[in-house]
Amino acid sequence: MTNILLEAKNIKRDFKDKDRVFHAVKDISFDLHEGEVISFIGPNGAGKTTLLKSISNYLVPTSGNIEVMGINLLKQPRKARRKMGVVFGGDRGFYNNATARENLRFFGRLLDVKEKELKQNVEEALETVELANVGDKKAGTFSKGMLQRLHIARGLVNNPKILMLDEPTAGLDVEAVYEIRALVKKLKQQGHGIILTSHDMADIENLTDRIFLIGGGEIHFSGDIGALKKFAKVDQDESLEKTYLQVADQLKRRD
Ligand SMILES: Nc1ncnc2c1ncn2[C@@H]1O[C@H](COP(=O)(O)OP(=O)(O)OP(=O)(O)O)[C@@H](O)[C@H]1O
Numbered sequence: 001m002t003n004i005l006l007e008a009k010n011i012k013r014d015f016k017d018k019d020r021v022f023h024a025v026k027d028i029s030f031d032l033h034e035g036e037v038i039s040f041i042g043p044n045g046a047g048k049t050t051l052l053k054s055i056s057n058y059l060v061p062t063s064g065n066i067e068v069m070g071i072n073l074l075k076q077p078r079k080a081r082r083k084m085g086v087v088f089g090g091d092r093g094f095y096n097n098a099t100a101r102e103n104l105r106f107f108g109r110l111l112d113v114k115e116k117e118l119k120q121n122v123e124e125a126l127e128t129v130e131l132a133n134v135g136d137k138k139a140g141t142f143s144k145g146m147l148q149r150l151h152i153a154r155g156l157v158n159n160p161k162i163l164m165l166d167e168p169t170a171g172l173d174v175e176a177v178y179e180i181r182a183l184v185k186k187l188k189q190q191g192h193g194i195i196l197t198s199h200d201m202a203d204i205e206n207l208t209d210r211i212f213l214i215g216g217g218e219i220h221f222s223g224d225i226g227a228l229k230k231f232a233k234v235d236q237d238e239s240l241e242k243t244y245l246q247v248a249d250q251l252k253r254r255d
Helices: 048-055 077-081 100-110 115-128 144-156 174-189 201-207 225-231 240-251
Strands: 004-017 020-033 037-041 063-068 084-087 162-166 193-197 210-215 218-223
Touching: 004 048, 020 048, 020 193, 020 218, 037 048, 037 201, 048 063, 048 162, 048 193, 063 077, 084 144, 100 115, 100 144, 115 144, 115 174, 144 162, 144 174, 174 193, 174 201, 193 201, 201 240, 210 225, 210 240, 218 225, 218 240, 225 240
Parallel strands: 037 193, 037 210, 084 162, 162 193
Antiparallel strands: 004 020, 004 063, 210 218
C-alpha cells in the first residue's frame, strides 16, 4: 500500500440560516494516497464544493479532522495548506503583461518559496507542464490550453505532493483536453495525489482511480469504475455517464 497523503475523518459542515441548521456535509471520511487520482461525483447541491473547500482550508468544517501529510489542517492551516496545490484554472489569475516565468516567480514568493529554491522550482514546474520553451512569453498571449497548463504549473511551484484540480479541461478544445489528461497522468506517475473534479465523465473515466459518489452530504459509494458499475448494476462495458444516471436518483437530497 502506498503512503497516505491526506486523511479526512468525519467531516461535517453545517450552514445556519436564522434558526434552521442545514447539514451540507454530514459525516464524510476519505483518504488520498500517493500516485492516486480520486474524484467526487454527485448532483448539484450534494456537498462536493463544501467538502473540497473544507479540505483546502477555504471553509472551516463544523467538526471532523483533516491530516495533510501528517499535519493537522485545523491546527496548522498555513503549514498544511502549503502541502497542497489548488488549481482553479480559467482565463484569469495571471498578470497578462508579465511572462509565464515572472508570473510563476511572483506566485512562488506569495507561497513563501525561498529565493534560492524559486528559480529551480519555476523551471521544474514549466518543464513538467511543457511550457519551458515559451516561459519568456507574456501570459496574455497564451491560448486557453497553455493557460490551463500554466495554472497547473502555478499549483506546482512550491512542490506540493497533493494537487486539487478543479475542472481542468473545461472550455478546452479536443487537443488541449488530451494534453491536460496526459499531464494529469504524468503527475500521478510522479507520485502526486490528485483530487480531480470534473463534470466531464470522460475525464473521470480516463483518469480517476477511485470514485466517491456523494449525495445529500454523504458518501454513498467509493471504489474504482468497475466496482461502481457493479454497484449500479450495469454491464462492465457501459459508459460512466449511463452508469451515473442509474444511481443519480438515490443521490438526491431528501432533506
Ligand atoms: N455559504 C452557504 N450558506 C448556506 N448554504 C450553503 C452555503 N454553501 C453551500 N450551501 C448549501 O450546501 C449544499 C451543498 O452545496 P455545495 O455547493 O457543496 O454542493 P455541490 O455538490 O458542490 O453542488 P454543485 O455541483 O452545484 O457545485 C447546497 O444545498 C447549498 O445550497
